[in-house]
Amino acid sequence: HRVDRRQRQMCIRDRALLRGLIKAVLLLGLVAAGLAMAGQLSWQPRLTAPLVLNALLLGLGVGFAEELLFRGWLMGELTLLLGRQRALWLQAAVFSLVHTRFNLPLLQLLGLLAGLLLLGLALGLQRRADGGLLWGAIGLHGGLVGGWFLLVQGLVQVSATAPSWLLGPANPIGGLLGWLGLGLLLLARRRWW
DSSP: OHHHHHHHHHHHHHHHHHHHHHHHHHHHHHHHHHHHHTTOEEEOOOOOHHHHHHHHHHHHHHHHHHHIIIIIIIHHHHHHHHOHHHHHHHHHHHHHHHHOOTTSOHHHHHHHHHHHHHHHHHHHHHHHHTTTOSHHHHHHHHHHHHHHHHIIIIIEEEOTTOOHHHHOSSSGGGSHHHHHHHHHHHHHTGGGO
8 A cells, every 4th residue: 555655746747847847848839839920030050968857957957956945934924913815915925026136127127026026926826736736837837938948048049139128137037028928827727715
C-alpha cells in the first residue's frame, strides 16, 4: 500500500508539473505568434546543448525557489492570517513589487506591475487548482522563465523596435500580449477564485 500511494502521489505531482509547463508553452506561443503577426519577430534558430541546459536550470531554479517562497510560504502564512481571497491578492501584489524595475518610465512601470500582478494571481490560482500542490505553479513559472530565455537566446530574434506596450519593457509580462495571455488563463481559472 505504501508503494502504491507513493506512486499515485508522484503521478499527481508529475501531472501538475506537466500542466503548468503546457500552460507556459501556450502563453509563450501566444506571445510569439502576436509578435510574428506584428512583424516584430523572426525565426533564427541557434540552439546549442549548453543553451538548452541553461534554460532548463534557469527555469527549474527560478520556478522552484520563487514558488516555494511566494505561493508556498507567503501565500500559506497570509491565508492563515487574512483568509484565502486576501492572501491570493496580497501574495500577488508582493510578488509584483519584488520583481518590478522601478527605474522604468511610469507607463512601462505600471504595465510591468500589472503584468506581474496577473502572473502572481495566475500562479496562486494554479496552486489552488492543484489542490495545494506547488508543482503546477513551478511548471508554469519555470516554463515561462526558461522558455522565454530559450526563445530569445536560441530560437527567435525580437525586433529592437518592438513597442513596449506590445512586448513589455523587460519581458512579455508587462505588455499587451502578456496581459492577454494571463487574462485568458485567469478566465480559465475562474472556478478557483
